[in-house]
Amino acid sequence: MKTNINSLRNPNYLGGWDLQDEKGNTIDKIVTIKEIKKEFVFNQKAQAEEPVLTIFFNECKPVILNATNRKTLIKVTGTEFIEDMVGKKIQLTTKRIKAFGEFHDAIRIVNAKPNDIKFTPVDVEKCLKTLNECKTLPELAKAWESLTENEKKTPEVLGAKDNLKNTLK
Numbered sequence: 001m002k003t004n005i006n007s008l009r010n011p012n013y014l015g016g017w018d019l020q021d022e023k024g025n026t027i028d029k030i031v032t033i034k035e036i037k038k039e040f041v042f043n044q045k046a047q048a049e050e051p052v053l054t055i056f057f058n059e060c061k062p063v064i065l066n067a068t069n070r071k072t073l074i075k076v077t078g079t080e081f082i083e084d085m086v087g088k089k090i091q092l093t094t095k096r097i098k099a100f101g102e103f104h105d106a107i108r109i110v111n112a113k114p115n116d117i118k119f120t121p122v123d124v125e126k127c128l129k130t131l132n133e134c135k136t137l138p139e140l141a142k143a144w145e146s147l148t149e150n151e152k153k154t155p156e157v158l159g160a161k162d163n164l165k166n167t168l169k
Contacts, residue, residue, distance in 0.1 A: 014061040016094040016105025026094045030114045031057040036082045072109040089114045127157045137168050
């Protein structure tokens with residue numbers, strides 16, 4: 001696994017790079033809100049501590065809420081009250097945005113409740129059958145590309161691909 005250099009910038013908060021695979025593809029993450037509170041972080045440009053609104057999750061590092069995510073959070077949770085948001089699930093994604101004259105991979109809250117998001121279960125047996133039929137590395141590469149992103153993320157499928165890759169070398 002490769003390390004994105006941006007992930008070393010501030011390891012205390014989730015960044016867009018944390019929701020990407022080794023190819024730079026976005027990996028969405030459903031998380032549970034644990035706490036929302038005001039914190040102080042050091043602003044390098046201003047050379048001073050400044051208050052920010054931070055949302056903490058059970059499953060991963062916290063996110064500093066910007067105005068866009070704050071508005072979406074209110075829509076998705078159906079409340080403006082922090083106490084009522086705790087325990088609710090939201091989906092995080094990464095969007096390429098232009099800010100401060102440059103493009104950045106920013107964390108965004110998906111504007112849909114996780115139970116509204118269509119989830120297709122992975123047919124692991126079908127995926128394993130597809131991969132196990134491969135006799136060469138090019139066949140394996142082609143079979144791998146035919147799988148969906150959800151199928152590729154499934155541990156059993158990923159493990160089978162890696163084992164086959166080592167076997168077919």
